Amino acid sequence: MLAGKPGQGNSGQARFGAICPFSLGPYLLYVGATFQTPAKRQRAMKTTLIDSLQQSVTEAFEAAGFEAKFGAVRVSDRPDLADFQCNGLMGVAKSRKMNPALAGEAVMEKLELGGLFEAEFVKPGFLNFRATDNALTQAVAAQAGDARALSDSAEKPAKIMVDYGGPNLAKEMHVGHLRSAIVGQGLINLLAFAGHDVVSDVHLGDWGLQIGQLISQIEEVRPDLFEEEVEAPLTMENLQEWYPQASAKSKADEAFRDRARKATSALQAGDAQYMRLWRRIVEVSKASLRRDYDRLGCEFTYFHGESRYQDMLGQIVEKLEKSGDAVLDDGAIVVHLQTDKKLPPLMLRNSNGGYGYGATDLATIVDRVEQDDPDYILYVVDARQKMHFQQVFLAAGQTGLSGGAQLEHTAFGTVNGTDGKPFKTREGGVMRLHDLMDEMHAAARKRLEEMGQLSGAELEAAAEQIGLAAIKFGELSHDRESNYVFDMEQFLQFEGKTGPYIQYTCVRIASLMQRAKAAGLLPAPFRDVTENARPVVLTLDEFAGKVQRAVETRKPNHLAMHVYKLANVTNSFYQSNRVLGEGIDPGVAASHLGLLEAASQQLRLGLDLLGIEVPARM
RNA sequence: GCACCCAUAGCUCAGCUGGAUAGAGCGCUGCCCUCCGAAGGCAGAGGCCAAAGGUUCGAAUCCUUUUGGGUGCGCCA
Structure with a gap:
């Protein structure tokens, strides 16, 4: 992984904390x-x-x-x-x-x-x-009063672009997209909290051969969609069906592959019919993606697609050819990389004259430098693209296209199933994110019904918050770089080291506060240092350091683990330091409440940064 | 073939620049609701940190080798 600008020889990610200005506190x-x-x-x-x-x-x-x-x-x-x-x-x-x-x-x-x-x-x-x-x-x-006081304001605020490593057109989000979405959102929150100026972009995969394949497939199965006047319904389900068919056919059928390439060229040349269909596909796909992202609470500054950069490709490649940075090699135009590492050259244009995503990624960098002039661009993208990013970063650095921006691949590992292979449903298919969220919601609802505290709309809203908390915390509590096993059964437990456990801690404290208030007891400054209070205070004290570490390493799990630990020690304290009841000194009780309040505030702040909401009751 | 990543409790994972007895969760065994919410708390069993060498006063952590897994490797993105 490259931690900084190519050519500076800083190849270890562990290093940037001490030397880069991108840290706080x-x-x-x-x-x-x-x-x-x-x-x-x-x-x-x-x-x-x-x-x-x-x-x-x-x-x-x-x-x-x-x-x-x-x-x-x-x-x-x-x-x-x-x-x-x-x-x-x-x-x-x-x-x-x-x-x-x-x-x-x-x-x-x-x-x-x-x-x-x-x-x-x-x-x-x-x-x-x-x-x-x-x-x-x-x-x-x-x-007290402001848990943020001790940890905000970066030493030197930076402008940071977070790239969500785009999902594609015509494919619904599945569990594989969970990591970039959740980790990306967590990072955006953390970076902003640390005082940085953060912008983000989905970087939608909306262009290229894949689209040509899809269009060719549609030409066969639904030619009516090409007719100008027809407003035939086009749904995500349709696309979802055709896309895999198209890519399978492209592998097996040479004639189809040719048609797909031609369709791609025609689309890129601006063919009116193709463009019209393409726009509809984009529309339908974006609506589906937005629905899922909204539900996850992910927001972006931009929802750009790769198509945005098409017009820039020719110019950029031409410019690089003139400067000698790019050369013709075996019929293709490539950038040879100046590095000791064994890396293939970055391909900009293939021998058929088509631009690859090497060119698109460079153009994207140029566009971002022009638009936002970021100090950093973080690519929250699957670790399998590591080599590609090494190539892109080196090429961008040695050609000067990246300007003052430091490029970083904030890589994450694969989400596996309990069998150790990439996560699938029991039926063997890929689980849609939408279905996963529904399933978690249903499980949370069932639990809430058993509890009998809530009903109606409040119950549904809480079920949604709890289900999402389980998903998000499950994701965020793991190191993004390692692969991890997504165990549905374990997620449905809602016990132990989970999002709902932390929510429960908050809800229960809120409930106690209400009871205490009704009894005329209000939180007072903490002063009664009991045995179980010590770990709570010491854990509270670690917050700023954990946030800083999460920011420096771009790993929200450091905060997630801290929040869990705080909930854990707080529960011990809660259990052993009662505030209501006979024979409890009101001053001591008020002090206990004061500590619980401080803990609750920090728990809520931490959860907020992780993108997790806390229901009023559960 | 070449490159990169990983290997820690039955399972899933932490372990920060090398440091004092390697920690959680789940699962398992006990206990705690006439007591502020048991989605909780308390206690216990469970580890030759893949193997072998090396550096060091000291290694799960750094170096080398081996084994076992994963990923990637110019005209897909």
């Missing part, structure tokens, strides 16, 4: 920065616990004469020992050939923790930190 401050902050100062919690601690530790490392990079603090992987840890002393010891204990002693001497943390040096070379109750209550207060 306070962490950047600690990357190799030098601090001149007064050594002694009472820290006010205007930031997260971990950021506050990081700042102190960085200062201490520098004051002790060590490089700041060794002072990296992170959430402890041993919650029984500490809340946060720093392992850098062993690094110091290594680079300076000194005893880590001595390095630890030096750092400990310089540490100014402002009463917020307790520090401890542990044997090989760990620094363990525990947040004080004071710090914990301040941390909750810092984000």
